[in-house]
Amino acid sequence: MAIVTCPTRPFAGQKPGTSGLRKKVAVFLQPGYLENFVQALFDGLHGADGRTLVVGGDGRFHNREAVQVILRMAAAKGFARVLLGRSGILSTPASSCLIRKHGAYGGLILSASHNPGGPDGDFGIKYNVGNGGPAPEKLTDETYARTQSIAAYHISDQSPVDIDTPGERRIEQMVVEVVDPVADHAALMRECFDFGAIARLLAGGFRIRCDTMNAVGGPYAKAILEDELGAPAGSVVNATPLEDFGGLHPDPNPANADDLIRHMSAPDAPDFGAATDGDADRNMIVGRGFAVAPSDSLALLAAHATLVPRYRDGLAGIARSMPTSCAADRVAEALGVRCHETPTGWKFFGNLLDAGAVTLCGEESYGTGSDHVREKDGLWAVLFWLNILAVAGGSVESLVRSHWARFGRHYYSRHDYEGVAAERAEQLMDGLRGQLGALAGQSLEGRRVVLADDFAYTDPIDGSRTERQGVRLVFEDGARVVFRLSGTGTEGATVRVYLEAPVQDPARHEVPTQQMLAPLAAIAQRTARIRETLGRDRPDVVT
Numbered sequence: 098m099a100i101v102t103c104p105t106r107p108f109a110g111q112k113p114g115t116s117g118l119r120k121k122v123a124v125f126l127q128p129g130y131l132e133n134f135v136q137a138l139f140d141g142l143h144g145a146d147g148r149t150l151v152v153g154g155d156g157r158f159h160n161r162e163a164v165q166v167i168l169r170m171a172a173a174k175g176f177a178r179v180l181l182g183r184s185g186i187l188s189t190p191a192s193s194c195l196i197r198k199h200g201a202y203g204g205l206i207l208s209a210s211h212n213p214g215g216p217d218g219d220f221g222i223k224y225n226v227g228n229g230g231p232a233p234e235k236l237t238d239e240t241y242a243r244t245q246s247i248a249a250y251h252i253s254d255q256s257p258v259d260i261d262t263p264g265e266r267r268i269e270q271m272v273v274e275v276v277d278p279v280a281d282h283a284a285l286m287r288e289c290f291d292f293g294a295i296a297r298l299l300a301g302g303f304r305i306r307c308d309t310m311n312a313v314g315g316p317y318a319k320a321i322l323e324d325e326l327g328a329p330a331g332s333v334v335n336a337t338p339l340e341d342f343g344g345l346h347p348d349p350n351p352a353n354a355d356d357l358i359r360h361m362s363a364p365d366a367p368d369f370g371a372a373t374d375g376d377a378d379r380n381m382i383v384g385r386g387f388a389v390a391p392s393d394s395l396a397l398l399a400a401h402a403t404l405v406p407r408y409r410d411g412l413a414g415i416a417r418s419m420p421t422s423c424a425a426d427r428v429a430e431a432l433g434v435r436c437h438e439t440p441t442g443w444k445f446f447g448n449l450l451d452a453g454a455v456t457l458c459g460e461e462s463y464g465t466g467s468d469h470v471r472e473k474d475g476l477w478a479v480l481f482w483l484n485i486l487a488v489a490g491g492s493v494e495s496l497v498r499s500h501w502a503r504f505g506r507h508y509y510s511r512h513d514y515e516g517v518a519a520e521r522a523e524q525l526m527d528g529l530r531g532q533l534g535a536l537a538g539q540s541l542e543g544r545r546v547v548l549a550d551d552f553a554y555t556d557p558i559d560g561s562r563t564e565r566q567g568v569r570l571v572f573e574d575g576a577r578v579v580f581r582l583s584g585t586g587t588e589g590a591t592v593r594v595y596l597e598a599p600v601q602d603p604a605r606h607e608v609p610t611q612q613m614l615a616p617l618a619a620i621a622q623r624t625a626r627i628r629e630t631l632g633r634d635r636p637d638v639v640t
């Protein structure tokens with residue numbers, strides 16, 4: 098056995114996006130493609146010698162092969178130990194948990210998260226640093242720069258190791274420890290929540306349906322909800338991680354998790370429904386015939402946080418990504434804490450969490466989390482909701498309606514235009530940026546614009562600056578229209594249009610969402626010239 102140095106040549110476009118490097122499987126299958134990226138990353142990790150690396154993925158197609166490559170490269174890099182989830186499986190929040198708990202140097206997560214899987218789908222890889230959170234942009238930018246000049250990578254020539262049997266084996270000097278992917282994360286959940294109260298709720302006949310969409314959330318949800326908390330077998334469905342997600346698209350929204358929505362709308366619907374995504378960091382919460390908007394979910398968790406053991410003493414602060422609705426801001430005001438507004442992507446919450454400036458974080462894209470790890474956490478959100486329901490009583494719908502009655506309702510919707518030509522998408526954004534100066538102060542459809550800008554963020558902890566994070570129009574009444582391009586897609590570009598309208602008057606809380614937001618959609622169309630620029634009459638996905 099030896100460490101060998103293999104000559105290689107750069108691949109174009111190995112630039113991590115909102116969350117890691119995501120490409121079509123066929124792209125990742127090119128010889129040297131994964132190796133180049135990992136070497137470019139490793140070359141920027143100093144002091145990793147003798148330290149531990151956490152490795153695991155969401156179980157999608159190519160996960161197992163990629164794990165073997167990474168193990169052999171980690172040995173070449175000089176890591177002393179790899180903690181590997183059994184069979185190469187680790188959810189994103191569980192990876193974050195393992196890195197923190199075991200004081201690891203960092204972790205590699207093999208996942209394209211909510212992107213489709215299978216041989217024709219997407220693959221992805223992301224690196225998390227020692228705090229358990231996604232690598233900051235400085236590191237991913239440097240990694241990308243190195244991919245553009247890479248000439249060789251280093252790898253052990255040892256044959257593949259057993260990744261399915263718990264225990265230790267060796268690659269060169271490095272120990273590979275195959276661990277139960279669930280145990281540490283489950284222990285952390287036990288510390289956060291009142292499991293006794295949740296178990297009593299379930300024992301009392303409160304019925305749940307958790308759809309893990311044939312992705313990595315299954316083993317975690319089954320272990321906790323069924324085996325530990327006593328939900329009847331079958332409460333967790335689609336619970337075996339499959340390489341192609343069994344044809345499902347594990348991006349939990351009402352369109353993709355339509356089976357869950359159907360069950361939750363049936364006459365004999367369970368009391369509580371939830372779905373998680375490919376790497377189990379996202380969550381969708383559904384009541385009987387009632388889907389909860391993710392921005393509302395964040396606000397509601399914040400408002401009820403003291404009912405949950407871990408947050409009993411209150412919140413230090415809240416953070417939300419810029420396009421996420423301002424519902425959480427209303428709660429922060431009531432609690433007398435700050436609500437930070439960050440660019441899209443969990444990496445921007447890391448410093449705030451480390452500094453103790455915020456306790457809860459969330460995004461409009463079905464992501465919620467807290468300072469218990471440094472990632473969003475799907476199962477954590479499910480347990481948080483169940484803990485609240487167990488203690489406060491009521492239904493999902495009644496909790497949300499009383500929240501609206503107290504804080505006002507922030508009507509919210511995201512309209513996605515997918516797979517559009519990249520130049521058209523850029524043209525649309527440039528067109529908007531060109532109008533920013535003129536838009537402020539104008540009246541559009543009877544609403545006066547009080548702010549029109551391209552969102553930029555200065556991290557309050559390390560002073561790093563991130564620009565061009567989305568064009569936003571903010572109106573006098575607090576309504577907002579936000580435009581940004583997706584940074585996770587692998588085909589063409591995706592234009593996201595985010596619409597938000599705060600409505601105080603409870604008498605108007607019954608208006609259907611799209612009806613309430615139609616005037617804002619019209620403003621978006623007129624200002625961005627969506628139809629003319631993209632050649633699309635309507636969005637592909639409305640959530």
Ligand code: VG1
Binds near residue numbers: 115209374418441
């Ligand atoms: C999307 C979401 C963003 C989320 C990111 C990663 O990014 O909008 O809120 O953080 O996915 O989520 P974008 O750039 O496509 O809008 V996950 O669960 O796919 O890692």
Ligand code: CO
Binds near residue numbers: 211
């Ligand atoms: Co995800």
